[in-house]
Amino acid sequence: MAATLDVNGKPLAVQAAEDTPLLWVLRDELGLTGTKYGCGIAQCGACTVLADGAPIRSCLTPIAAVAGAKITTIEGLEGRHRLQESWVKLDVPQCGYCQSGQIMSAAALLAQSPQPTDAEIDAAMSGNICRCGAYQRIHAAIKDAAGQTPAADTQTQA
Amino acid sequence: MNAPFDRRHTQAGPSRRDVIVTATAAGGALLVGCSPTNLMALGAEGEVGAFGPFVKIAPDGAVSVVCKHIEFGQGNHAGLAAIVAEELDADWTRVGWEHAPANAKLYANGALGAQLTGGSSAINNSWDQLRKAGAGARAMFVQAAAARWDVAVGEITVENGVVSHAASGRSADFRELLPDAAKITPPTEPTLKDPARFTLIGTDRVRRKDSRAKSTGQTRFTMDVQAEDLLVAMVAHPPRFGAKVASFDATAAKAVPGVVEVYEIPTGVAVVADNTWAAKQGRDALTVTWNEDAAETRSSADILTRFQGLTDGSAALAEGEEWQAFESRGDAAAQMQVGGQGETLEIGYDFPYLAHATMEPMNCVAQVSGNQARLTFASQGPTLDQLNVAKVVLNLPGSVEIETLPAGGSFGRRANFQSDFVVECVEIAKKVGKNRPVKLVWTREDDMSAGYFRPLVHHRVKVVTDAQGYPSAWTHRIVTQSIMKGAPFGGGGVDETAVEGAKGSPYLAATPHVDAQLLTPDIGVPVLWWRSVGATHTAYVMEHTIDQLARKAGQDPVEYRRALYRKADAKRHLAVLDLAVEKSGWAEPAPEGWTRGVAVHECFGSVVAQVAEVKMENGEPKVGRVVTAIDCGTAISPNQIAAQMEGGTCYGLSAALYGEVTLTEGRVDQTNFDTYRVLRHNEAPTVETYIVAQPAGAHPTGVGEPGTPVIGPAVANALLALTGEAITAQPFVKTSA
Numbered sequence A: 001m002a003a004t005l006d007v008n009g010k011p012l013a014v015q016a017a018e019d020t021p022l023l024w025v026l027r028d029e030l031g032l033t034g035t036k037y038g039c040g041i042a043q044c045g046a047c048t049v050l051a052d053g054a055p056i057r058s059c060l061t062p063i064a065a066v067a068g069a070k071i072t073t074i075e076g077l078e079g080r081h082r083l084q085e086s087w088v089k090l091d092v093p094q095c096g097y098c099q100s101g102q103i104m105s106a107a108a109l110l111a112q113s114p115q116p117t118d119a120e121i122d123a124a125m126s127g128n129i130c131r132c133g134a135y136q137r138i139h140a141a142i143k144d145a146a147g148q149t150p151a152a153d154t155q156t157q158a
Numbered sequence B: 001m002n003a004p005f006d007r008r009h010t011q012a013g014p015s016r017r018d019v020i021v022t023a024t025a026a027g028g029a030l031l032v033g034c035s036p037t038n039l040m041a042l043g044a045e046g047e048v049g050a051f052g053p054f055v056k057i058a059p060d061g062a063v064s065v066v067c068k069h070i071e072f073g074q075g076n077h078a079g080l081a082a083i084v085a086e087e088l089d090a091d092w093t094r095v096g097w098e099h100a101p102a103n104a105k106l107y108a109n110g111a112l113g114a115q116l117t118g119g120s121s122a123i124n125n126s127w128d129q130l131r132k133a134g135a136g137a138r139a140m141f142v143q144a145a146a147a148r149w150d151v152a153v154g155e156i157t158v159e160n161g162v163v164s165h166a167a168s169g170r171s172a173d174f175r176e177l178l179p180d181a182a183k184i185t186p187p188t189e190p191t192l193k194d195p196a197r198f199t200l201i202g203t204d205r206v207r208r209k210d211s212r213a214k215s216t217g218q219t220r221f222t223m224d225v226q227a228e229d230l231l232v233a234m235v236a237h238p239p240r241f242g243a244k245v246a247s248f249d250a251t252a253a254k255a256v257p258g259v260v261e262v263y264e265i266p267t268g269v270a271v272v273a274d275n276t277w278a279a280k281q282g283r284d285a286l287t288v289t290w291n292e293d294a295a296e297t298r299s300s301a302d303i304l305t306r307f308q309g310l311t312d313g314s315a316a317l318a319e320g321e322e323w324q325a326f327e328s329r330g331d332a333a334a335q336m337q338v339g340g341q342g343e344t345l346e347i348g349y350d351f352p353y354l355a356h357a358t359m360e361p362m363n364c365v366a367q368v369s370g371n372q373a374r375l376t377f378a379s380q381g382p383t384l385d386q387l388n389v390a391k392v393v394l395n396l397p398g399s400v401e402i403e404t405l406p407a408g409g410s411f412g413r414r415a416n417f418q419s420d421f422v423v424e425c426v427e428i429a430k431k432v433g434k435n436r437p438v439k440l441v442w443t444r445e446d447d448m449s450a451g452y453f454r455p456l457v458h459h460r461v462k463v464v465t466d467a468q469g470y471p472s473a474w475t476h477r478i479v480t481q482s483i484m485k486g487a488p489f490g491g492g493g494v495d496e497t498a499v500e501g502a503k504g505s506p507y508l509a510a511t512p513h514v515d516a517q518l519l520t521p522d523i524g525v526p527v528l529w530w531r532s533v534g535a536t537h538t539a540y541v542m543e544h545t546i547d548q549l550a551r552k553a554g555q556d557p558v559e560y561r562r563a564l565y566r567k568a569d570a571k572r573h574l575a576v577l578d579l580a581v582e583k584s585g586w587a588e589p590a591p592e593g594w595t596r597g598v599a600v601h602e603c604f605g606s607v608v609a610q611v612a613e614v615k616m617e618n619g620e621p622k623v624g625r626v627v628t629a630i631d632c633g634t635a636i637s638p639n640q641i642a643a644q645m646e647g648g649t650c651y652g653l654s655a656a657l658y659g660e661v662t663l664t665e666g667r668v669d670q671t672n673f674d675t676y677r678v679l680r681h682n683e684a685p686t687v688e689t690y691i692v693a694q695p696a697g698a699h700p701t702g703v704g705e706p707g708t709p710v711i712g713p714a715v716a717n718a719l720l721a722l723t724g725e726a727i728t729a730q731p732f733v734k735t736s737a
């Protein structure tokens, strides 16, 4: 069966059955591999994309559920989001596998709350696991992108 | 330097190095009948460019450093590239990197004897090699310029990729000189820079080169490999380790749209399909009956009870089991009988199985045509993978081509003697044949239940102190599965990976009577190294025991450690401890509501001290500020050293607080992140990293693993100070499965 999805501002025809998770349609059918698989049960956030600006876990979202929504993936930020600048400036990624999901969750947060508090960042980001433990830099980069100075310098040579 | 546990240049004893050499040589001999000493010849004849195996210079003058080590988050590519760039005097902004192909002849790890990333050795074993590679290429440019301008070599300088002759005012960049320089024979012993004149190494300019690609979704991981005719495979694995397929019914699986074929393979039943979702649905629709005659059916609770019993004498040794001494001095038993003039501490510690739980589950892409195999995936040990794959396709190891991609984490999981998931993929690709690419995808559930865990471990320690409260006799028993014995070509002797960190501890060196022994029962659960390996448990046992002894002696834990380090002449331990103490403000009271704990440990040649601030929040420990001091020799990338301390601390804290794999009658209870709890954003500490200053040119040591094992005991020591109670088991917080 064919459906049309609005992905990164383009209407795209897809062939997958309507109960197929959006994640696999994005990756396998549309070739948008920036969105990752990490758990498949909405526990890790690696698959996070935006649907009408809200963060969703694409691994558990059937395409039928987002038929009319504007979907934004990491590719849709086109490398120009201020979060991406901060991510590069602070060298946030380690292995990098979680980072698309982290950035999409953070993008949704900043869109809703341009000057987030530490508690708001914690609440918005705790659904995104980073096994490399880049949390401290993720936190600092969100503050940097929001124009706030991160609390502490993390590294000094004695 | 503190003897006898310095690994900066060599590892003593039958350690990973020896066994891997044995493993690869034995595998090679088995396969190709080559001499066991001919390991290096296992690589295919690769093409070496004008500047040698490690340096490529493009026609536009851009430099690419060929990295023989995989990048899976540690940022080693930045350090490796910086070593070359420093000696080459290249323009750092025009230096890139690429993974080396599989070729043990050109790209073996000097510390491990095979092409393999591990033991935090990437920078350590490449230091001399890459300095020479960079200096050699520089000499070729200098010589080319001298010939072109007809001036003396000694009058030429190189800076930021520009070669100059001051007296005549001439200069040219790498691009202009490349055609001439590439024709010059590389010098075998190029002159290296005086380290005092380094301009790049140790500066904040040494940053990772992949942050933009990883912040825009552009990095291509194995999971992202796509091709026109690519098939995706998923495998139904047995529910218990050691079980085999008895029979299966694929009718329902084959009815799933997109499923192409179903095959029985040695590790289970594989479904191949046009796409990932079809493969998953097909795999889930299989009906498989398992033969569990040879399966491991014990529960982890029973295994632990037996381990405990083996140390207190309530359980008997089984056939073939024997205690092996790993450190002995004086007569500990006699000293214990006499009794010290101080206190006695006797305590046991339990550590569960741990999953690596890399963010990207295991996966691999393979194409097989006849006896030819080509793989595209994150190969941590290309030499091991070549040997194992060669056995499946019946060819020479060097014929197995591997293109290494970056991995979404490893933490040890991808360096596997059996190349488990790699061989599984090749078995399927062999069935498919026709050189058609097959991508094996493991779900999180597949990954978590596949084993190769950090082994379950029990320690029992008894210490008698002297009149001043310092240890006079120390008995130590460790019971755990052996990682090395579990390997198909394992050697005899004490498994160093089970005792490292207890063996060689300055606390044992400072104790007159020591009796330390290891027992490694066989259990049918596959085990493997897990970031920092033996230190994942030994650091905890040594550091938490020391705090309890300090408490009994009525001493400050920092002062108590200092006294023992002085006795053991452990200067590097003293230096990191001093730095962490100074930067943390140990002498002043902790901030209101917080309690501090300290721990110090040497791991893979680097020494780390941490002071952690901890409080109880909603019934669970919460870790705030963590001050870290590290001695890792010459610091090449301070930024990435800090990143590894931050990440390593989170990884170790995640395990200490929450990490636990349990087995019920042989079945793994945890399936995903809902039951295998890991550290999350709101639980992460704030890590400050301070690097101990070094004499210029000090040999660098690793940073990928040494940040992991210290946080557990630092937190436990803070909780000991808070509650007066020792914590004798990890994890501190139980998750109900």
Ligand code: FES
Pocket (backbone or CB within 6 Å): A036, A037, A038, A039, A040, A041, A042, A043, A044, A045, A046, A047, A048, A057, A058, A059, A060
């Ligand atoms: S893959 Fe969707 S939340 Fe983990």
Ligand code: FES
Pocket (backbone or CB within 6 Å): A093, A094, A095, A096, A097, A098, A099, A129, A130, A131, A132, A133, A134, B073, B359, B408, B409
């Ligand atoms: S950077 Fe590796 S999991 Fe986040």
